[in-house]
Amino acid sequence: MKIIQTKLRDMPSSLLAELGSYRYSVFARGEGWSIPSRLSTPGQEYDRFDRSDVVWLIAWTAQQGICGCARLMEWNDRESGEKRQQAIWEMSRFSARLDVDPELPLSILWHSVQLAEQSGVEYLYSAATPMLERMFEQHLVVYEPLTAGVIQSEDNLFAVRIPVNQPNLAEKFRGARRFSPEEVLPTLGVSVSWSGRGRQA
Numbered sequence: 001m002k003i004i005q006t007k008l009r010d011m012p013s014s015l016l017a018e019l020g021s022y023r024y025s026v027f028a029r030g031e032g033w034s035i036p037s038r039l040s041t042p043g044q045e046y047d048r049f050d051r052s053d054v055v056w057l058i059a060w061t062a063q064q065g066i067c068g069c070a071r072l073m074e075w076n077d078r079e080s081g082e083k084r085q086q087a088i089w090e091m092s093r094f095s096a097r098l099d100v101d102p103e104l105p106l107s108i109l110w111h112s113v114q115l116a117e118q119s120g121v122e123y124l125y126s127a128a129t130p131m132l133e134r135m136f137e138q139h140l141v142v143y144e145p146l147t148a149g150v151i152q153s154e155d156n157l158f159a160v161r162i163p164v165n166q167p168n169l170a171e172k173f174r175g176a177r178r179f180s181p182e183e184v185l186p187t188l189g190v191s192v193s194w195s196g197r198g199r200q201a
Contacts (some may be wrong), residue, residue: 001061003111005178009052012181019058020044022066026095049073049092051112055102057111059096060103060184068096068104070112089116091126091162104171105132106139110173117164123128124162133160142169 004015009021023045051073059068073089091112096104116124125146128136136143146159 001059001067001104002179002184003107004058004181006055006056006181007052008028008050008056010094011056012185016187017044018066019069020046021057022069023093027093045178056181057108057178059108061100067100068108071106072112072115086123087119089124090122091124094126105135106169107176109141109175110169110176111178113162113164113166113169121148122164124159124164126162128158128160135139142166
């Protein structure tokens with residue numbers, strides 16, 4: 001299992017298509033989320049937050065393909081569209097296949113909080129399911145439930161705030177590295193020359 005870190009604009013087209021298909025299977029078919037008609041691509045799931053500058057963490061194996069993902073994006077001021085003085089990040093489209101690795105959500109979360117901390121961000125905001133909340137409690141992940149309507153993404157259940165300081169995740173995953181698409185995908189002959197022809201918000 002390798003965790004790929006890439007911005008949407010730097011993602012090879014084949015990986016973008018595989019990610020859209022994975023998201024469709026998890027969120028549209030699996031969770032029943034609706035897809036706006038203007039963003040509809042058969043068998044793929046995208047939304048209005050798929051901007052070129054958002055960061056993706058993608059769990060990938062040669063045998064299974066994409067097994068999990070998380071999208072990290074900086075919040076802008078909702079009224080003016082300008083960036084806030086203090087950066088706030090949201091983690092959305094957070095998913096992992098437990099049948100491939102029962103600890104995969106924790107691994108993706110660890111890489112997410114590491115990226116946030118390296119960027120000077122103190123908290124991640126995210127949606128959570130009851131199952132994810134149980135996993136957080138079981139593995140002593142520090143988090144705080146928030147009131148409804150705090151985060152931007154569609155179809156969320158409830159919001160949580162996750163501090164980047166996670167001692168128990170650090171003990172388990174410290175030293176784990178992230179990979180660029182170029183490090184992982186050339187073994188399958190995937191072209192990495194694609195240059196940002198993806199969807200824009």
